[in-house]
Amino acid sequence: MDHIPEQFHSFETDEPFTNCCDCGCELIESAQMYMVQKNFKGKECIMEYALCNACKEKLDEQISGESKEKLFDFLFDHTEMVEAPEGYTAEESLKQIEECLTCGKKRGKCKGYSYSGLFVGSILIPGPMPMMICDDCQEKIADDLSEHTKDVKDKFYEENFPGPPNEMDLPQKGKPMFI
Numbered sequence: 001m002d003h004i005p006e007q008f009h010s011f012e013t014d015e016p017f018t019n020c021c022d023c024g025c026e027l028i029e030s031a032q033m034y035m036v037q038k039n040f041k042g043k044e045c046i047m048e049y050a051l052c053n054a055c056k057e058k059l060d061e062q063i064s065g066e067s068k069e070k071l072f073d074f075l076f077d078h079t080e081m082v083e084a085p086e087g088y089t090a091e092e093s094l095k096q097i098e099e100c101l102t103c104g105k106k107r108g109k110c111k112g113y114s115y116s117g118l119f120v121g122s123i124l125i126p127g128p129m130p131m132m133i134c135d136d137c138q139e140k141i142a143d144d145l146s147e148h149t150k151d152v153k154d155k156f157y158e159e160n161f162p163g164p165p166n167e168m169d170l171p172q173k174g175k176p177m178f179i
């Protein structure tokens with residue numbers, strides 16, 4: 001697949017993301033890996049961003065080891081993380097965002113959900129991502145995250161998504177995960 005599937009286009013521009021939301025670096029022409037994440041409530045996209053690998057790693061470093069372990073444990077307990085089979089295509093891997101990674105609920109039946117995918121240029125990288133996680137499962141994971149990790153995430157959102165004050169008061173569960 002040499003184009004970005006529309007599920008990963010920016011809702012705002014209707015085009016693929018072109019720059020990292022944090023450092024602003026160019027994504028499509030660069031050889032750097034990046035992640036696109038979108039967060040939905042019902043049919044409405046409430047948050048979306050593309051984050052370059054360097055910025056994602058910086059964030060990951062700030063997330064406490066304990067939280068990382070819990071996150072890993074949760075995913076491990078609730079999913080069968082299988083290697084993508086030989087010849088697995090990006091088209092096929094797109095099916096992965098049709099149901100929740102951890103509980104298997106269909107996307108259309110979820111009240112809220114977020115999904116993410118990894119790209120290099122305009123190529124979707126097959127593997128454990130792309131993945132979709134429903135609100136209920138996100139809530140369970142969020143309950144396990146340490147206060148420090150929550151602070152790191154909150155700071156990230158405040159810096160990159162300045163919105164009206166009422167949006168800043170969204171409960172934790174309304175925010176997408178970093179995986």
Ligand SMILES: [Zn+2]
Nearest residue numbers: 020023052055
């Ligand atoms: Zn960046």
Ligand SMILES: [Zn+2]
Nearest residue numbers: 100103134137
């Ligand atoms: Zn779920």
